[in-house]
Amino acid sequence: MIVQALAFYLFAGIAIAASVMVIASRNPVHSVLFLIMAFFNSAALFVLLGAEFLAMVLIVVYVGAVAVLFLFVVMMLDVNFAKLREGFQNYLPIGGLIGLILLVELIFVVGAWIVVPEADLVARNPVPADPEITNTEALGRILYTDYVYLFQVSGLILLVAMIGAIVLTLRQRSGVRRQNVEHQLARRREDSVAIARVDTGKGV
Amino acid sequence: MLWTDYAWPTIVIVLQIMAIIVPLLVAVAYLTYAERKVMGAMQMRQGPMTVGPFGLLQPLADGLKLLTKETIIPSGSSRLVFVLAPMMTFFLSLVAWAVIPFDDGMVLADINVGVLYLFAISSLGVYGIIMAGWASNSKYAFLGALRSAAQMVSYEVSIGLVMITVLLVVGSLNLTDVVTAERPLLIQILLLPMLVIFFVSTLAETNRHPFDLPEGESEITGGFMVEYSSMTYALFFLGEYANMILMSAMTTILFLGGWLPPFGLDIPPLNWIPGPIWFAAKIALCLFVFIWVRATLPRFRYDQLMRLGWKVFLPISLLWVVLISGLLVAFDWLPA
Numbered sequence: 001m002i003v004q005a006l007a008f009y010l011f012a013g014i015a016i017a018a019s020v021m022v023i024a025s026r027n028p029v030h031s032v033l034f035l036i037m038a039f040f041n042s043a044a045l046f047v048l049l050g051a052e053f054l055a056m057v058l059i060v061v062y063v064g065a066v067a068v069l070f071l072f073v074v075m076m077l078d079v080n081f082a083k084l085r086e087g088f089q090n091y092l093p094i095g096g097l098i099g100l101i102l103l104v105e106l107i108f109v110v111g112a113w114i115v116v117p118e119a120d121l122v123a124r125n126p127v128p129a130d131p132e133i134t135n136t137e138a139l140g141r142i143l144y145t146d147y148v149y150l151f152q153v154s155g156l157i158l159l160v161a162m163i164g165a166i167v168l169t170l171r172q173r174s175g176v177r178r179q180n181v182e183h184q185l186a187r188r189r190e191d192s193v194a195i196a197r198v199d200t201g202k203g204v
Numbered sequence: 205m206l207w208t209d210y211a212w213p214t215i216v217i218v219l220q221i222m223a224i225i226v227p228l229l230v231a232v233a234y235l236t237y238a239e240r241k242v243m244g245a246m247q248m249r250q251g252p253m254t255v256g257p258f259g260l261l262q263p264l265a266d267g268l269k270l271l272t273k274e275t276i277i278p279s280g281s282s283r284l285v286f287v288l289a290p291m292m293t294f295f296l297s298l299v300a301w302a303v304i305p306f307d308d309g310m311v312l313a314d315i316n317v318g319v320l321y322l323f324a325i326s327s328l329g330v331y332g333i334i335m336a337g338w339a340s341n342s343k344y345a346f347l348g349a350l351r352s353a354a355q356m357v358s359y360e361v362s363i364g365l366v367m368i369t370v371l372l373v374v375g376s377l378n379l380t381d382v383v384t385a386e387r388p389l390l391i392q393i394l395l396l397p398m399l400v401i402f403f404v405s406t407l408a409e410t411n412r413h414p415f416d417l418p419e420g421e422s423e424i425t426g427g428f429m430v431e432y433s434s435m436t437y438a439l440f441f442l443g444e445y446a447n448m449i450l451m452s453a454m455t456t457i458l459f460l461g462g463w464l465p466p467f468g469l470d471i472p473p474l475n476w477i478p479g480p481i482w483f484a485a486k487i488a489l490c491l492f493v494f495i496w497v498r499a500t501l502p503r504f505r506y507d508q509l510m511r512l513g514w515k516v517f518l519p520i521s522l523l524w525v526v527l528i529s530g531l532l533v534a535f536d537w538l539p540a
Contacts, residue, residue, distance in 0.1 A: 003210070029338060033285070036331070053377075056320035064327030065357060068334070072353050075338050075346075134316045136377055179507070 008048055015041035028074045036067050053136045220312055224301050232445045233263035239495045246499040273434035278340060281431065285339035290436045293332030293443035300325040300450050305380045307463045307479035318379035319367060322454060326363075326409060329447060330356040333411075333418060333428045336440070340431040348427020351506065352411060352418035358513035359408040365521035366402045369528050370395065370458045375539025383462035388537050391528065398524055399459040401517050403493070406451035408513065410444065413498035417506055452490030453483075460486045 018037040025031050039062045046055035133141075143151055198204055237252065237260070244251025252259030277283055303318040305311040315321060330353055337349020371377065373395070374385040387395070408415040419427040429440055456462055463479030464470070466486075504512070532538045 027282075029282075029285075033335070052315060052317045053320070056317050056324050059324040060320065060327055064324060064330075064360070068330055068353055068357055071334055071338075072350070075334075076350070134377075136317065181511075 004048060008045070011041045011044040011048070015045070029071065032067060032071045032074055035070070036063055039063050039067065051135055053134075053139060217312075224312060225298060228298070228301060228446060228449065229442070231449060232442055233267065235445050235449065235491060236266070236441075237263050238491070239498075242492065242495045243499045246496070267438065270434055270438040275434040275436055276431075278342070278431050280341040282339040282341070285335050286431075287436065289332050289336035289339060290432065290439035290443070292335065293329065294439040294446070296325055296328050296332065297443040297446035297450060301453075303379055304450075304453050304457070305383065305462065306483055308380065308384070310463075310480065311380065314378070314380060317377045319371060319377045319382065322379075323360075323364065323367060326447075326451070326454075327356075327360050329409070332440070332443065336432070337428040340428070342431050344424040344426070344430045345428050347424050348418045348430070352428065355408055355411070355415065355417060355509060355513075358510060359405045359517075362401060362513060362517035362521050363405045363409060365518070365525055366398045366405070367458065369398050369521070369524050372525070372529050372532060373537075373539070379457055383457055383464065385539065388535070390535075391531065391537065394524070394528060394531070395459065398521070399455070401521055402458065403455055403490070405513075405517065406455065407494070407497065408509070410447045410451055412444075412448065412494060414501040414504050415509055416503065417509060448491060448494055449487060452487045452494070455490050456483060456486040460490075462486075 015038050018034045018041065021034040022031050022038065025034060039058060043055040043058045043063075046052070046058060196204055240262075241251040241259075243249075252262035255261045255265045277286055300322055302313045303311065303315060303321050305314075333352040333356075334349045337345045337347075337352070340346070370382065373387055373391050374382045376382065376385065407413075411418050417427075419429065424430075429437060432440060460466070461468070463483040465474040465477070465482060
């Protein structure tokens with residue numbers, strides 16, 4: 001058990017340190033790299049909890065896809081971060097307010113565990129009771145039965161966001177010559193090549 | 205207590221890891237040799253032939269030469285990230301082997317989400333390249349990194365969908381179950397196009413020809429590797445070849461039946477040969493096709509690469525997910 005405890009404190013400590021570095025580091029690319037480190041350590045915490053499916057999905061979705069695009073954008077955009085920091089004083093009140101709300105919510109969550117003991121049972125039971133069922137299967141059994149409509153709705157929301165992004169960035173430019181693969185493949189030798197007998201010194 | 209509970213298992217695991225990594229590194233070294241020999245034969249040349257008998261010591265000579273060169277770190281680079289990038293590429297190409305089953309029960313970590321683990325690790329491969337490109341502080345390296353990021357993210361989509369089709373048939377995320385599960389004949393035939401899509405996607409995922417645009421010698425002079433020298437370069441090189449072997453192992457496990465004799469022929473002369481040898485032979489077959497493709501096809505143009513990923517592979521693999529799941533439900537072949 002002591003190894004598990006040590007591993008937990010190691011991963012949790014690195015996760016917190018990396019999260020602090022995300023907001024503290026001056027270089028935005030380093031920020032994203034620290035964010036990836038924080039994701040990784042959260043995934044390791046999931047593995048310690050016995051939720052290996054969630055851990056892998058966290059890495060595939062957040063590290064493998066979202067953070068890559070993040071990094072892509074941060075590297076490409078020439079953002080002047082010194083200028084962005086100038087308004088720090090003006091944004092302090094609203095930022096502080098949001099922080100305060102999040103803190104209060106966290107206190108409520110922890111408070112609920114103390115006030116309602118049943119909530120504690122639900123929150124701390126990520127591993128299926130039956131050891132025969134893998135946690136992929138356990139998640140599927142809940143997600144596709146009790147919460148199937150909510151699941152579908154969240155899928156639809158993502159679809160709408162995707163279509164929205166495409167519609168916003170799609171533009172039809174005139175005068176662009178596009179490759180028409182079907183047209184190219186449909187070409188035949190007879191249409192494009194002709195063998196002509198040319199007399200020497202006369203040209204076609 | 206401390207000895208039996210902690211020290212001894214640690215030693216056993218370290219030995220098991222060595223038993224996987226040492227043959228893997230030898231295989232990587234001789235894959236470079238095999239590539240040069242096979243391409244030499246295809247182009248009617250000799251390939252390496254002077255160092256040792258048949259040039260067999262050539263990989264060692266190459267490695268030694270790279271080791272003795274100076275490691276150059278460009279002055280404008282981001283030093284830490286610059287050095288970290290090749291290490292990460294190499295490290296990621298090794299950790300994935302933890303879940304690969306070489307025979308029934310012969311696997312370092314028999315985890316329930318093996319397929320997802322492999323998918324996660326292979327999707328991280330892009331970081332080594334993108335970090336190298338950014339940290340080099342060089343135009344060509346950066347262009348190569350951007351190309352690579354877009355390319356790998358695109359092809360992961362089709363790889364993911366192909367894996368889903370196989371997993372639907374198998375009904376488990378465990379790699380040993382993936383190999384041993386029963387597959388109806390009709391489904392096996394229908395999985396053949398998926399094998400082709402998967403293989404082409406792995407070519408793109410490992411940045412191999414004809415999709416080696418991140419390197420693109422002719423237009424961006426070596427891409428993300430342009431500023432690397434000596435051992436840092438060698439690590440990229442080793443990582444790329446180890447990834448090729450890994451992707452071939454994945455193809456073997458998902459489609460070619462892993463350590464089992466081919467075509468389900470479980471008959472005497474074939475099943476006397478031990479499983480790991482079948483597994484290695486199938487990987488070697490895939491690697492041969494990797495090299496064959498490199499020697500045969502010209503490089504894709506970037507927009508053609510994107511078109512192939514998003515407009516051809518994605519719709520076909522999506523259609524196949526629907527088709528296969530429909531058939532499984534209709535004929536009641538769903539795994540319990």
